[in-house]
Every structure is written in structure tokens, then in C-alpha cells.
Amino acid sequence: MHFLFYNVPARREVFTNLTRSSCFPLSFCGHRWVENVPVAERAIKVWPMLQKFVDAAEDKRVQKPSTASYDAILAARGDPLVIAKLEFFLAIARSFNPFLQRYQTDEPVLPFLVKDLTELLMSLLRRFIKRELLQDQTPLQLTKMDISEEKNWVSLKSLDIGLGAESAIKALLGKPGNKIGELSVLNFRRECLQCLVKVVKKLQDKCPLKFPVNEQGPEWCITQMKNLVQTFIQGKQLAGGIAAGDVIIQQFTSFLSVESREEEFVSFQPLSQRLDVFLHSKLCTSHPDLLKFCQSVLLLSHGQATVERGFSVNKEVETCNLLDESLEALRLICDKVIGCGGILKVPLTKELLASAASARSHYRLYLENERKKKESATQELKRKAAEKELEDLRNQRRVLRVVCDSLEVDADKFAEIAEGKTGTKMAELITKSNSLRRRHKDKKAELLQVDKMIEEKATQLRHL
Structure with a gap:
């Protein structure tokens, strides 16, 4: 849905004029449940307007898009249960949402993971597993439960697919001239059941509830x-x-x-x-x-x-305007002092004394190296700018040569045609030829100036 109108202003304008709505589908992300709840809600909201747009495109009242996204929407329009499917997805996504939002934080919430993960798993199992099998089950037992056994499932009519999906199905069945029957609804419920089994199976395989430490x-x-x-x-x-x-x-x-x-x-x-x-x-x-x-x-x-x-101890070594190298060096020094048991217990080795004696010379050498690096970087930037300017001038010269040749050819052509004419027609052709020659002369002078600039820029570049 989203890509049908993404970066297509003309199509968005047609959609707005046709439906009187400026509400467009949102982008779907396959691995971010938290962000996809509003995406599905928006899809349900704009679906009637999308149907109206597709009808207008099929009736050739508006231009028909020739894109894969339009073909997908056209195929979905033929599915009367598309809203029910979106509502079912929303029901499952809303089950995951509180858990995901709670654990996408910097707060230390890991000790509560077992309890919350158990509640999430239990809420999904209640949708399709018989209640008597879920009584007094420990988190470890929930992860080991065989959910692929059909004898553990509730009947398809008792399957919890969410209030939104149930309402959408009832609206379809109660609609005059509906195109679905009980068999289609049962097939839809069976697909929802299979989806729940796969989701819970993946959760059982990946979740940490199966580790004995949680028990x-x-x-x-x-x-x-x-x-x-x-x-x-x-x-x-x-x-x-x-x-x-x-x-x-x-x-x-x-x-x-x-x-x-x-x-x-x-x-x-x-x-x-x-x-x-x-x-x-x-x-x-x-x-x-x-x-x-x-x-x-x-x-x-x-x-x-x-x-x-x-x-x-990071705050103890941090000061204003401190470079990364200085911060790392200070942190290493602090770690060494702590490891030795205090500043008075640091061994004064020959290497340490020699390093302290030559610290100033090392600092001056570092400053000199940094100055050279800075000059080299500045010189490189100047060279790149000069190369870019030289390339632009060469492109300009190429265009001017083409224009000059074209003006000269056109002027000669009008002059040749004027030789075979008389009177006003001849004067008009000669005037056009002379006008083109004047423009050719101006462009030629401009071309010579550009050639001179290219020579100067090339000389400047050689000295960089």
C-alpha cells in the first residue's frame, strides 16, 4: 500500500481529489512489531479509499498504475476477508506490543523477564489451546508443551482471533449479497490457527524460559x-x-x-x-x-x-575540551594506578622515568605530526576542489565547442540558401546568417576564455 503512493506526488494528488482524503498508508517493516501496529491500523482506515481508487483506475477514470504494488492491492481487493486478516494481525501485534515496549529501555528490567515472558506466552496459548491443559503450568512446562497436536487445540469456532476480526466476519456475513460462506470463514480460522502455532513455536524455541535457572x-x-x-x-x-x-x-x-x-x-x-x-x-x-x-x-x-x-571512574578523568587520545590515556593511567593499589605504590621503573623525562619532546613531536596531518588534509581538500573546478571547465568547453560548430553550420546553411533567393527572402536569410555568425563569434571568444582558464587551473593543480 505504502509504495503505491511513495514519491509519486501526481498519484497522491489524484487519490486526494478522488477520495477527499489526505490519509495515506504507512510503511511496513517486517521485523519491527512495535512500529507495525499503527501501520496496520492505518491500512484498515484507508482500505475503503483504496478500493475507491482501484475502482476508478479499473474504470479508466484515472490513470492505471503499472506497478507491482498496485497489482498486489488489486489482488487483495478480490479477497473479502482482507480486513479480517488485518484485524487478526493487529490482535497478535497488540499482544506483543506491551512486552516489546517495556524491554526496549535502558532500565535494568531483566529480573522481570521470566514473569512477563510467561504472561505473553500464556496469552497466546489461551487463544487456541484448551484451558484445562494450561492450568498450573510452570514456565518450563509451557515451553515444552506440544502445540502441534490437534487434540490440544480448541475447536475452530472457539478460536480467539480477536474482537476486530470477529466483528469484520460478522459484518461480512450480515451484508446483503455477501460472497463468503461458512466454509470460507472456517478456512480463514484454520489459517489463523496455523499462524498462532508457528508464532508460539518460534517463541518456545527462542525464549529463555526453558533454562533451569528460571525455575x-x-x-x-x-x-x-x-x-x-x-x-x-x-x-x-x-x-x-x-x-x-x-x-x-x-x-x-x-x-x-x-x-x-x-x-x-x-x-x-x-x-x-x-x-x-x-x-x-x-x-x-x-x-x-x-x-x-x-x-x-x-x-x-x-x-x-x-x-x-x-x-x-569515567567522570573522574573527564574534563572540558579533552581529545579522545587524552581521555583514553588518562583512563589507562587510572586503571594502572588502581591496579597497583594507589598512587604511592606505582613502581618507578626506568621506562617510566625515561618516559616522564622525555614527555615534553614527545608532546612537541605529537603537535608537529598533527600540524602536518592538518596541512595534508587541507591540501587534499584544495586539490579535490581544483580537480572538480577543472572538470567543470572542461565540460563547459565541450559544450561551447558543440554550440560553436552548430552556429557555424547553421550560418553557412542560411548563406547558401540566400544565394538562390531574391528580394525580401534573401535579405531575411542573410540577416539570420549574420546573426548566427555574431553569436558564433561571441561563443568563440567565450571558448577562448575558457581555454585560458583551463590552462591556468591545470598549472595551479600541478603545483598543489
């Missing part, structure tokens, strides 16, 4: 925390040793069993408040040892990621 409860979390603390103790990375580890495990167990059941946790909205900020506010007062340990663990896996914004 674990608080006891599993406590076990993993104990293993993590033991790893830190064995690596001598936990200040306080075993005593500190016992305190961390005790605080973690208390946090899971007591505080996580508070009303604030139940009503938490990840898009209105960052999860890391919320957890920090809960841990900093009553569980300081657990908070410090979690910060250390997160730094191991995420480094300078956004979830540890309080630990980033």
Missing part, C-alpha cells in the same frame, strides 16, 4: 550465595574471612525471607524507579555487609556497566 526458588538462591562467598574466601578476596562470610549469608537469608515480602517489593514498578536504586535503598541501612559484597560481585561481571553507575 529456582529462594533456597537455590541461598545455596548459590554460599558458593559465591566460599569462592571469595578461597581467593582471599573477602575482608574479614569466614566471619564476614557468615554475616553476608545471614543478611541475605533475612533479606529474602522478610524484607522481600514487604508491600514496596510487591508494588514495585521497574519503569518508574530503577531496580538498582531501589535495592540499594533497601540494603544500605539494614544490610551494609551484603550491599558491599554485592557491589564487588557486580563489578566482576559488569565492570563499568550502567548498573554500577556509582563505581564508574
Whole structure:
């Protein structure tokens, strides 16, 4: 639909004059569900006007487009269920929309992925799977459910294809002289069912709900925390040793069993408040040892990621008007100092002392290299501009030569014709011939001037 009127102002004007509507189809993107909901809504809205335009084109009241997009619309016009199909697509797209919009964000919402993905999968399964088979199913069981078995499906008449598609079918069946029957509707429902099976099958294959980690409860979390603390103790990375580890495990167990059941946790909205900020506010007062340990663990896996914004050292080395090379060098220096344990613990090697002594000369050499690079870039730009100007002058000379030759030929032609004429006709032809010769003389002078400019520009280019 979109490409029928895309970059065709004349066709858009004809459509507007014919339908009295300036509403046009939107562009469809096959891999962006979020953007395609308004596309399908617009398609349903403009479909009656498109039918009117196609009718006018077929009746030759307007020019018939000879494009593949018009042929596709012409074929779709012969399908009475096209609106029902669009409504079904909208119903499925609207099921995905909230999930996709929620997880296209910089906020740390990954801990809520299992719950939201389970709800999305369940909402799709309810459309065509019998309700008794969905009772008390875990996320892992939902991913392993055999949806290709027909015995698990509801009947075609009970299939949930969306209110819009149901309304479109009822309107078609109740319309006088309708061209569809119950068999066509059942075939449409069967196609919708097959579409749902493919969508859910793809979701089952790709979604992370099938991983065992999603099925674990608080006891599993406590076990993993104990293993993590033991790893830190064995690596001598936990200040306080075993005593500190016992305190961390005790605080973690208390946090899971007591505080996580508070009303604030139940009503938490990840898009209105960052999860890391919320957890920090809960841990900093009553569980300081657990908070410090979690910060250390997160730094191991995420480094300078956004979830540890309080630990980033980028702001400490950033200043105004700092080049990329300087920023990278400062960051490397900071990392080295931190790795050595502080500024006073950095070893003063011979290489470091020699580099510090020759720092000024290195800086001057760098400035000289940068100046040469800048001059070279400027010279290259001048050369390209001169080459472009020279090419334009040569094209102009080529055109002037063609014009001069044409004027000379036409002037000679009129002069030859005038020799065989007498009176007024001869005078008129001679006047035309003389006029062309004057124009030829002017163009010849202009051509000589262009030749001179080309020679000057070529000489200038050779010295660049």
C-alpha cells in the first residue's frame, strides 16, 4: 500500500481529489512489531479509499498504475476477508506490543523477564489451546508443551482471533449479497490457527524460559550465595574471612525471607524507579555487609556497566575540551594506578622515568605530526576542489565547442540558401546568417576564455 503512493506526488494528488482524503498508508517493516501496529491500523482506515481508487483506475477514470504494488492491492481487493486478516494481525501485534515496549529501555528490567515472558506466552496459548491443559503450568512446562497436536487445540469456532476480526466476519456475513460462506470463514480460522502455532513455536524455541535457572526458588538462591562467598574466601578476596562470610549469608537469608515480602517489593514498578536504586535503598541501612559484597560481585561481571553507575571512574578523568587520545590515556593511567593499589605504590621503573623525562619532546613531536596531518588534509581538500573546478571547465568547453560548430553550420546553411533567393527572402536569410555568425563569434571568444582558464587551473593543480 505504502509504495503505491511513495514519491509519486501526481498519484497522491489524484487519490486526494478522488477520495477527499489526505490519509495515506504507512510503511511496513517486517521485523519491527512495535512500529507495525499503527501501520496496520492505518491500512484498515484507508482500505475503503483504496478500493475507491482501484475502482476508478479499473474504470479508466484515472490513470492505471503499472506497478507491482498496485497489482498486489488489486489482488487483495478480490479477497473479502482482507480486513479480517488485518484485524487478526493487529490482535497478535497488540499482544506483543506491551512486552516489546517495556524491554526496549535502558532500565535494568531483566529480573522481570521470566514473569512477563510467561504472561505473553500464556496469552497466546489461551487463544487456541484448551484451558484445562494450561492450568498450573510452570514456565518450563509451557515451553515444552506440544502445540502441534490437534487434540490440544480448541475447536475452530472457539478460536480467539480477536474482537476486530470477529466483528469484520460478522459484518461480512450480515451484508446483503455477501460472497463468503461458512466454509470460507472456517478456512480463514484454520489459517489463523496455523499462524498462532508457528508464532508460539518460534517463541518456545527462542525464549529463555526453558533454562533451569528460571525455575529456582529462594533456597537455590541461598545455596548459590554460599558458593559465591566460599569462592571469595578461597581467593582471599573477602575482608574479614569466614566471619564476614557468615554475616553476608545471614543478611541475605533475612533479606529474602522478610524484607522481600514487604508491600514496596510487591508494588514495585521497574519503569518508574530503577531496580538498582531501589535495592540499594533497601540494603544500605539494614544490610551494609551484603550491599558491599554485592557491589564487588557486580563489578566482576559488569565492570563499568550502567548498573554500577556509582563505581564508574569515567567522570573522574573527564574534563572540558579533552581529545579522545587524552581521555583514553588518562583512563589507562587510572586503571594502572588502581591496579597497583594507589598512587604511592606505582613502581618507578626506568621506562617510566625515561618516559616522564622525555614527555615534553614527545608532546612537541605529537603537535608537529598533527600540524602536518592538518596541512595534508587541507591540501587534499584544495586539490579535490581544483580537480572538480577543472572538470567543470572542461565540460563547459565541450559544450561551447558543440554550440560553436552548430552556429557555424547553421550560418553557412542560411548563406547558401540566400544565394538562390531574391528580394525580401534573401535579405531575411542573410540577416539570420549574420546573426548566427555574431553569436558564433561571441561563443568563440567565450571558448577562448575558457581555454585560458583551463590552462591556468591545470598549472595551479600541478603545483598543489
